[in-house]
Amino acid sequence: MTTTQLIQQIQTKKSFLCIGLDVDLEKIPPHLLASEDPIFEFNKAIIDATHDLCVSYKPNTAFYEAYGVKGWMALQRTIDYLNQNYPEQFTIADAKRGDIGNTSGRYAKAFFEDMAFDSVTVAPYMGKDSVEPFLEFEGKHTILLALTSNEGAFDFQTLTCDNQELYKKVIATSKGWKNSQQLMYVVGATKAEYLAEIRQIIPDSFLLVPGVGAQGGSLEEVWHYGKNDSVGLLVNSSRGIIYAASGLDFAEKAREEALKLQQEMAKLLA
Numbered sequence: 001m002t003t004t005q006l007i008q009q010i011q012t013k014k015s016f017l018c019i020g021l022d023v024d025l026e027k028i029p030p031h032l033l034a035s036e037d038p039i040f041e042f043n044k045a046i047i048d049a050t051h052d053l054c055v056s057y058k059p060n061t062a063f064y065e066a067y068g069v070k071g072w073m074a075l076q077r078t079i080d081y082l083n084q085n086y087p088e089q090f091t092i093a094d095a096k097r098g099d100i101g102n103t104s105g106r107y108a109k110a111f112f113e114d115m116a117f118d119s120v121t122v123a124p125y126m127g128k129d130s131v132e133p134f135l136e137f138e139g140k141h142t143i144l145l146a147l148t149s150n151e152g153a154f155d156f157q158t159l160t161c162d163n164q165e166l167y168k169k170v171i172a173t174s175k176g177w178k179n180s181q182q183l184m185y186v187v188g189a190t191k192a193e194y195l196a197e198i199r200q201i202i203p204d205s206f207l208l209v210p211g212v213g214a215q216g217g218s219l220e221e222v223w224h225y226g227k228n229d230s231v232g233l234l235v236n237s238s239r240g241i242i243y244a245a246s247g248l249d250f251a252e253k254a255r256e257e258a259l260k261l262q263q264e265m266a267k268l269l270a
């Protein structure tokens, strides 16, 4: 999916919501555990109930890898289901990969070609040659971790390096990489006030902003500091939506939570 198509979806749906599909078998409704593939059945119900309220879905691969082969198969079924039934959704494999070049190339092939995700999250720590193999895939997006939502972000990301904070150096340097127009960046909603300075470095790039909902980030602040002329934001909530209830009405309740965020977004977009 191109960013132009993503922007059109945001305008049509009046939403820049990304729903995180972080499936934990200990948290999903117990009645689903009797099915052959509870992870997929849970995702399918959540997707069917919320697809008109969001523009993106983000399975975090850790929640699938945790269940071995069965988890990977559920992830494959989930991305296939999205691509077949809701191709207008921007799909994100939140895998936080990155390795020496030839290995990164294999990760990119796995997520872009084999699983056909639109994008994958990548850690920048190993530098240019670890990220450029992802950027070689035309029409796909690489979402670079810039300033993350967790407390540990202050351990390294905000340290000064060459007279600027490391996360700013990562963002500024990455602009010089081949096919950098295919980059997006992760910035945590819990650090919304940092978005103003980040926007000075990358005024036009899309930002994936996790941390609204369970982590307490403010949607209004993210909007205030982070929006650009074409919105430029994908705001993610996972637990706050998908675990709204654990009874037979779980998907309905998830929809109610997604609707609350979408309605707030529609007001901001008006």
Ligand SMILES: O=c1ccn([C@@H]2O[C@H](COP(=O)(O)O)[C@@H](O)[C@H]2O)c(=O)[nH]1
Pocket (backbone or CB within 6 Å): 020, 022, 060, 094, 147, 148, 149, 150, 186, 187, 188, 210, 211, 212, 213, 214, 215, 236, 237, 238, 239, 240
């Ligand atoms: O800085 C980051 C980067 C990634 N994440 C991921 O986003 C979701 C957030 O889930 P919630 O349940 O809405 O807190 C999850 O998959 C994280 O691994 C992040 O939170 N912060």
